[in-house]
Amino acid sequence: MDDLEKLFSEYRESLPDPEPSAAFTPGVWRRIEARRSPIPFLRRTAEAFVALAAVFTLLIGTFLIPRIQNASVYTANYIDVLAAEHNNNETLDFPETARADVNEAAPR
Amino acid sequence: MLVEFELIERARDGDDAAFNRVIQAYRKRILGTIARLIGRPEDVEDVGQEVFVRLYYSLDQLRTPEVFEPWLYRLTVNAAYDYLRRQRRRNESRMSDLSEQQVTMADASAGSRRSDEEGRRVKVHELVEELLGSVSEEDRILLKLKEVEGLSLRELEKIYSVNENALKVRLFRARQRVLKAFEGKKAQDAAARKVTVREE
Numbered sequence: 622m623d624d625l626e627k628l629f630s631e632y633r634e635s636l637p638d639p640e641p642s643a644a645f646t647p648g649v650w651r652r653i654e655a656r657r658s659p660i661p662f663l664r665r666t667a668e669a670f671v672a673l674a675a676v677f678t679l680l681i682g683t684f685l686i687p688r689i690q691n692a693s694v695y696t697a698n699y700i701d702v703l704a705a706e707h708n709n710n711e712t713l714d715f716p717e718t719a720r721a722d723v724n725e726a727a728p729r
Numbered sequence: 730m731l732v733e734f735e736l737i738e739r740a741r742d743g744d745d746a747a748f749n750r751v752i753q754a755y756r757k758r759i760l761g762t763i764a765r766l767i768g769r770p771e772d773v774e775d776v777g778q779e780v781f782v783r784l785y786y787s788l789d790q791l792r793t794p795e796v797f798e799p800w801l802y803r804l805t806v807n808a809a810y811d812y813l814r815r816q817r818r819r820n821e822s823r824m825s826d827l828s829e830q831q832v833t834m835a836d837a838s839a840g841s842r843r844s845d846e847e848g849r850r851v852k853v854h855e856l857v858e859e860l861l862g863s864v865s866e867e868d869r870i871l872l873k874l875k876e877v878e879g880l881s882l883r884e885l886e887k888i889y890s891v892n893e894n895a896l897k898v899r900l901f902r903a904r905q906r907v908l909k910a911f912e913g914k915k916a917q918d919a920a921a922r923k924v925t926v927r928e929e
Contacts, residue, residue: 624911624915625876625904625907625908625911626876628853628856628857628860628911629857629876629877631853632765632853632854632857632877633765633877633878633879635850635851635853635854636761636764636765636854637761638757638758638760638761638764639757639760639761639764639770639773640757641756641757641760641774641777642774644774645756645760645774645777645778646749646752646753646756648774648778649752649778649781649782649785650749652778652779652782653782653785653786656782656786
């Protein structure tokens, strides 16, 4: 052991571990409580919200969108839609006034 | 390890009673390390409490309980650095720190004559602090952890997260500087003794 090592060893002995006071541990808890902030709570809430939104998006993508896409209005082509419209027009009843005009104009 | 791994895991999982037991187990050792790092007995508990508060809020980042002690030492070293930096900002020179400490130590033994043993302790303390004044604050803490606290290079490697060789070089250089200052001090003392003898 050289002189410096001996000196460091004496220094270590001159400063033994101090005995903590009775107020030490309660003091630690007081500081912990004082530093508790709402940030962790807000973060947990935000994380839960994001998870819920992700599940909701997934459900919409899996069930709702395919159902909407299978509706006839999205699967039919332009001609089919026109034909359907035409059929609808044929079955419409003329109004009473229009029917009277037609009868008067007919040759006797 | 002063506590079981399981207790650390419970504390990490938010068990306050387990954390309380961790404080009880480590507080004396941590306060001792802080006392030797900062050299101001009146502020040791304050810095010690700060270490445990930081531990409480960073425990969830601890990957494995096996690295708990180096982790705690790192927090202790960082808290000591922060304290010393604050002190420096307050423009309190190291010499005045030392004299204040002397005053505190003298106060502790007020009413009675300081024994030879106490006088010797104060002398050793003054000398070591003076010698360590020849290196930077970082090196001073590193040297104290190695030479006074008795931490191994492997432990220091974990605390500082640097490789062993870099630590060895840094420690060697710091130690050489302190040794040089020590030799100078011894030569100075010898010369002073000669003068005193001649005068007598």
